[in-house]
Amino acid sequence: MFGRPRGDEVRLDFARDAGMVVGDPESGAPARDEGFDTWVEASGAEAGLHLALQLTKAQAVVVVPALFCRQPSVDMNLLVRKGIQLRGTYGYRREHFADAYHLVAGYAEQLTQMVTRFPLSDAGHALSATAESEVIKAIVLPNEEAGLATGVDPSDALPLLDRAGRE
Template sequence: MKAARFHGRKDIRVEDVPEPGVRPGTVKIDVAWSGICGTDLHEYLEGPIFVPHPGHPHPLTGEEPPVTLGHEFSGTVSEIGEGVEGFSVGDAVVVEPFFVCGRCAPCRAGNYNVCVDMGFIGLAGGGGGLAEKVVVDARWVHAVGDVPLDQAALIEPLSVAHHAVARSGAQAGDVAVVGGAGPIGLLVAAVLKGLGVTTVLVELTRARKEKALSTGVADHVLDPSRDDVKARVLELTGGVGADTAFECAGVDPVLDLCLDVVKPVSVVVNVSIWGHPATVDMTKLVNKEIDLRGIIGYRRDHPETIELVRSGRIDLAPFITGRIALDDLVEQGFTTLVEHKDTAVKIIVHP
């Protein structure tokens, strides 16, 4: 079968690999659609990050490059391993793409997303969604019912957004600033809007500003190249400042802006994956008693996230701006998102 394999920085190849076999406790999935994530872009440009380094196999998968990419994916169940209940062949599903040890203190406390040896399917090994088929442990598989499979590929990043909003403590009536209107930033805004939070999206690129407005996830869209963002947020909040802010770009100016726009004794959530150490103005953080919180992935967020989509409270269709074949992954996928991000928001791949 065909699979997109990470060999090294700026070296991703679509290759023929053996089809994985189903094992006891696992489910085989025919992949329908797989999203290209910002994390995949970081790996392509700056990796390996979550991908194991050559010569240092991941402790849970035992794999090192080349590994198959793709952790945002949907598909249909094609085979069920021994001992698995609750699924039938043909079920539409998504995957919570984790490898965890189950033994460390975070795992025992239920915080499996911060397992000391945590890895992601599609980054740490174990196959991935940028392939025709994948086999995963049944515990990570979630049925999506009648959600269209192209939209279902976005449930994984929507779960990231759901987890970020939960970590923020945002409530109806709050004002939140979202720094960066890439796929994750737009989805964070969508979850916030669903809670009744006033959303202020900060973004430079035309396509993403337009998407924020056309999808209705943003009450206000500010361009830092033209707007005095801090002054506008103070104006919108009666001089108080935002209740919370979300860093969704992975660049220092956006993190600094988040610290500027929130009110004292508030929360800033870092959602993005950074390709370099961040610079934090600790004076701003200390003087305003800001809580700076990180997130990685999600933790028991998928069921509620799926219900947000199934119930129609969040429509994922407008966020998809491109559909490509696996053979076109680098040229029409990665290159477009790196060099022409002003024309694209979310590109999904059909293996």
């Protein structure tokens, strides 16, 4: 995972704790001099796409689900010489939600640590904490104190998602 060396500390620390290789554009990829096998470039920034092509190894796959505000330039010579597969993706189908649910369910404990819950009365703090990169993801809960909304169990959605995946 790559991020800014200043301002993304909370996200980068979480990624390190989750076992990801972490770096920043200035220092490169620590302990991975040979490059990355796979890279998901979701920033929509041309610089991010260039970084992906530079820091992936030969025969790597770079997936780009982002849209760019301007058409990015791509170093086609680098892409060809390294044999990088550049894949775009856009949109989703109903069964993707079921797949995503099952994937997320397998990492529920780790993903829960990414979320900071705020009551509606503290929405201003939620916004400022997000803007200052003090939290990874802020959720504002209406009519609840910070914590899970009462009466809601995410596993209740599982039968609906399973059925959607079969249709």
